[in-house]
Amino acid sequence: MKYTLKIIDGTVRHFNSFTEALWNLNEGPHASEYKTRPASDFELWFGEQELYIVLSNSRYLVPTLEGAGTGIDLIERLFSEVACYAVADDGSIKAPHQMRREHWDWINLVGQIAYGVYPGCIPQMTSFELADHACLIFQDRLGYGHNGPALPNGTGTNSRHDVHVAYALARAMPVPDDVLAEYRERPFTMDLRWLPALIQFPALRGAFPSIGVLRSALSIVRLEGLEMTEVTAYRVIEACKGLDPDVTYVQVDDALYLAGVVGLKESSPQRAGDVPAPSSDAAKRLSEQLRKGRQQVSLARIKKEREAGNISMRAYLRGQADVEREEAPVSWANHVIKAIEDKDLPTLLNVVSNSTNTSTMRFMEKEYGVRLNGQSQRKRSLQACRLVGIQSDEDAQLRLGEIEGQRQQRIKQRDASRAAERVERQDVVFEGQQSNWKAVIDTLITRGYTEIGTTPSGAAKKHFLVHPTTREGVPLAAKSGALEYARLALEAVKEVVHAQATV
Secondary structure, three states: OOEEEEEOOOOEEEEOOHHHHHHHHHOOOOHHHHOOOOHHHEEEEEOOOEEEEEEEOOOOEEEOOOOOOOHHHHHHHHHHHHHHHHEOOOOOEOOHHHOOHHHHHHHHHHHHHHOOOOOOOOOOOOHHHHHHHHHHHHHHHOOOEOOEOOOOOOOOOOOOHHHHHHHHHHOOOOOOHHHHHHHOOOOOOHHHOOHHHHHHOHHHOOOOOOHHHHHHHHHHHHHHOOOOOHHHHHHHHHHHOOOOOOOOHHHHHHHHHHOOOOOOOOOOOOOOOOOOOOOOHHHHHHHHHHHHHHHHHHHHHHHHHHHOOOOOHHHHHHHHHHHHOOOOOHHHHHHHHHHHHOOOHHHHHHHHHOOOOHHHHHHHHHHHOOOOOOOOHHHHHHHHHHHOOOOOHHHHHHHHHHHHHHHHHHHHHHHHHHHHHHHHOOEEEEOOEEEEHHHHHHHHHHOOOOEEEEEEEOOEEEEEEEOOOOOOEEEEOOOOOHHHHHHHHHHHHHHHHHHHHOO
């Protein structure tokens, strides 16, 4: 054992290579325990003479090799310490999937050190210089880079051992039993949820047109909740035979469905609710017309998605079934018909002002002889007046003006209420007492502060609530909402005064 890790509590651990010690500090079984300690609790010795101080950064515990040699010499030394793990008994070079996981991790760490993943480990040279030399060593002695051989289908390289094992099994490449044993009980990340099936059922290995088809097929089976058995494995393989290597997930789903491997799932039951009965024959006709119109739109949409290859045959058929089960919008139909029967002009104006209510307006045209679709909003409003018995344009304009005035008044009241709630939450000390801006502004208005004054302040303006006689002003901050509330409150006072004067 070349390296000795000494911990202040007396614990001593021995390692054959520097990267094994580095791995043990950061990734090994004791890593979580180590990271609760300060870096000063650790010493890493090389033999009996050379001491490497352990440093700490936000992520890693890093023994620094400063003074132990040049950067090039150190990379050469670290690689030579672990190179034996990449050499088979016959002298051939192993691929990552042919090594135990920890052996590959220790080899890969040499490259990570060279690329600066562990800052401060070799401070004598820049990571650029070390990375170039590490590339030369790996390519010259192993035939691949520090992340391993390139993965198939142009997916690049990956340093993860489990990824190399997964892709090797997918291509039916031999993986040693001791390597497979490491993964039989190990949890997998989301991107390798398909690996356990390859380990458990060798028939799946190399049995698909491409790794993409394999991954899609196993994902579909898993998401379907099917138990993978030998029988299921062979059925999946047969279903995917003859597919092009570059088929999409949707096409693989179609193949499994047509082969009977997966079935047509029933849609989730629609949320039960109290569906009202149509209030009249007219409401019943309207609700059915709307339901058919919505069905046509929905069916056209899912048909387009299917033709574009965005959804599977199963999703398409399930979507069709969902559309057929859609409830008629009875509540809306009752709402519209009641407004017509009650001559509720404000409600009818809300219906016809929305140009997307084409189906509803088409029904109103047919049933009541008004022209709505394709008309301007003004003309639709006049036609709504006809429905409630207002025939002349003059009378219609007067009524529409009244309704618009009422709407504007509701908007003012809503804005005033929101502004009042906002300033009521703004604490302030007024005349030596704790208060809030709403109470302060209300008090000032009752004292006769009835004007909003402004003065320039650079490119901006300052605003004040001003007493018209004394010209005394209280600053109002726009950002706090005080200015907005003061304006709305003064408008409300003026409206009350005007109303009292006209009585």
